[in-house]
Amino acid sequence: MKLSCRQAMARALRLAARPQGATHPNPMVGAVVLSSHGELAGEAYHRRPGEPHAEVLALRAASGMARGGTLCVTLEPCNHHGRTPPCTEAILAAGVARVVVGMRDPNPAVAGGGTERLRRAGVEVEVGLLEEQCRQLNEDWIVRVTLGRPYVALKAAVTLDGWLATSRGDARWISGEQSRGQVMRLRSRADAVLVGTRTLLADDPRLTARLRGARQPWRVALDPQLRCPVGAAILQPGGGPTLLFAASGAAPERERALRQAGAEIVHLPCTARGRLDLPAALAELARREVVSLLVEGGGELHRELLELELVDRAYLFVAPRIFGGVDGVPLAGRQPGARRVAEGWVLSGVRWRCFGEDALVSGVPVRRGGGGEGGVPDPGRSPQEGKRVDSDGGQIGDPGVAAEQSPRSGQGGRYS
Numbered sequence: 048m049k050l051s052c053r054q055a056m057a058r059a060l061r062l063a064a065r066p067q068g069a070t071h072p073n074p075m076v077g078a079v080v081l082s083s084h085g086e087l088a089g090e091a092y093h094r095r096p097g098e099p100h101a102e103v104l105a106l107r108a109a110s111g112m113a114r115g116g117t118l119c120v121t122l123e124p125c126n127h128h129g130r131t132p133p134c135t136e137a138i139l140a141a142g143v144a145r146v147v148v149g150m151r152d153p154n155p156a157v158a159g160g161g162t163e164r165l166r167r168a169g170v171e172v173e174v175g176l177l178e179e180q181c182r183q184l185n186e187d188w189i190v191r192v193t194l195g196r197p198y199v200a201l202k203a204a205v206t207l208d209g210w211l212a213t214s215r216g217d218a219r220w221i222s223g224e225q226s227r228g229q230v231m232r233l234r235s236r237a238d239a240v241l242v243g244t245r246t247l248l249a250d251d252p253r254l255t256a257r258l259r260g261a262r263q264p265w266r267v268a269l270d271p272q273l274r275c276p277v278g279a280a281i282l283q284p285g286g287g288p289t290l291l292f293a294a295s296g297a298a299p300e301r302e303r304a305l306r307q308a309g310a311e312i313v314h315l316p317c318t319a320r321g322r323l324d325l326p327a328a329l330a331e332l333a334r335r336e337v338v339s340l341l342v343e344g345g346g347e348l349h350r351e352l353l354e355l356e357l358v359d360r361a362y363l364f365v366a367p368r369i370f371g372g373v374d375g376v377p378l379a380g381r382q383p384g385a386r387r388v389a390e391g392w393v394l395s396g397v398r399w400r401c402f403g404e405d406a407l408v409s410g411v412p413v414r415r416g417g418g419g420e421g422g423v424p425d426p427g428r429s430p431q432e433g434k435r436v437d438s439d440g441g442q443i444g445d446p447g448v449a450a451e452q453s454p455r456s457g458q459g460g461r462y463s
């Protein structure tokens with residue numbers, strides 16, 4: 048079968064997406080080898096950490112047909128020893144004449160190393176074919192590699208008038224069964240789920256992915272004063288490890304009791320407004336190989352993350368209910384909101400999907416104008432902190448579809 052390079056790259060992208068979470072903490076990568084006559088000679092994808100990289104497997108499959116041919120690979124081949132030898136060596140040994148790369152390695156420490164090595168050895172190299180799709184495939188991994196924090200997705204169920212909960216804090220259940228099934232899928236694809244203190248205390252959530260065979264995410268809560276009861280649902284067996292972020296002044300006896308109940312406790316610095324330092328929390332999670340984080344409320348936590356421009360995608364399940372009044376729990380904090388329509392946040396690349404009677408609205412929140420009088424971030428912290436910047440200094444584009452698939456992937460100089 049004859050293929051153009053574009054067709055070969057599209058095929059490599061489809062292959063790359065096959066293992067979904069299994070490559071964690073590595074990125075997903077696919078490769079296709081074309082013979083010197085443009086015939087499909089071999090193809091493969093990276094399956095899991097420690098196993099050979101996609102291009103090595105594809106070259107093996109192509110065997111002698113790779114000589115003088117073209118290798119199309121979704122991510123720049125590595126030029127360093129990790130758990131496996133450098134892919135550039137395998138490519139040179141196979142005698143490939145041309146390498147077409149979807150996207151450069153985003154890690155500034157190694158970016159360009161693989162392509163440079165191949166060019167020096169006389170291989171023709173092109174970079175950037177279907178680049179946007181290649182970026183979307185591993186958008187969470189790119190965020191962690193470039194920004195040292197997880198990819199943050201915010202999920203909430205809201206009424207038509209925008210409430211997260213009633214005036215008494217009752218939120219069970221705003222959305223329908225089908226929406227809640229989709230939430231389980233989102234949880235199963237996340238490495239960790241995070242909630243604020245009041246959500247922890249009001250809802251007593253389990254934060255488990257209740258799907259057969261699902262990998263359980265870390266269960267994480269902000270709990271500055273360690274008010275989490277020792278019998279809380281997030282401490283019960285059947286879920287991922289439990290991590291509580293506490294302030295340094297939290298009572299030692301509470302800490303002992305919660306540790307005994309199975310929680311890991313990490314102390315965080317507080318901001319000038321006495322709140323836990325969220326960028327520090329995210330950095331701590333990234334250090335623990337949390338690549339994708341699902342934030343599940345409440346409104347105060349949403350607001351703080353939005354103000355800090357730390358939300359990469361929002362999933363809002365809008366249920367056909369109206370609570371009315373002015374005293375419910377708002378989606379994005381109780382501080383004053385936007386004064387003009389041109390202010391606040393808009394979702395870019397918005398998508399709508401129905402789950403039973405609910406609509407899921409998802410997109411990338413983008414700040415427009417001022418966010419409201421009360422919404423000024425802590426002094427000393429730039430709202431640009433944590434903004435996503437690609438290796439060329441540009442902002443990473445709208446991730447679109449890939450976020451729905453939210454692959455698990457990991458950090459590292461490319462992958463090991």
Ligand SMILES: NC(=O)c1ccc[n+]([C@@H]2O[C@H](COP(=O)([O-])OP(=O)(O)OC[C@H]3O[C@@H](n4cnc5c(N)ncnc54)[C@H](OP(=O)(O)O)[C@@H]3O)[C@@H](O)[C@H]2O)c1
Binds near residue numbers: 250349
């Ligand atoms: N419909 C839904 O999808 C949904 C989802 C989740 C929750 N909810 C509902 O929302 C309500 C809770 O929301 P909420 O807005 O009141 O509270 P929240 O966001 O759950 O928790 C806010 C609290 O977290 C603590 N915190 C510490 N550092 C923080 C920081 N940097 N940023 C933000 N918070 C920080 C503070 O606790 P201290 O004040 O102790 O310092 C703060 O008051 C509940 O009624 C729950 O049922 C609904």
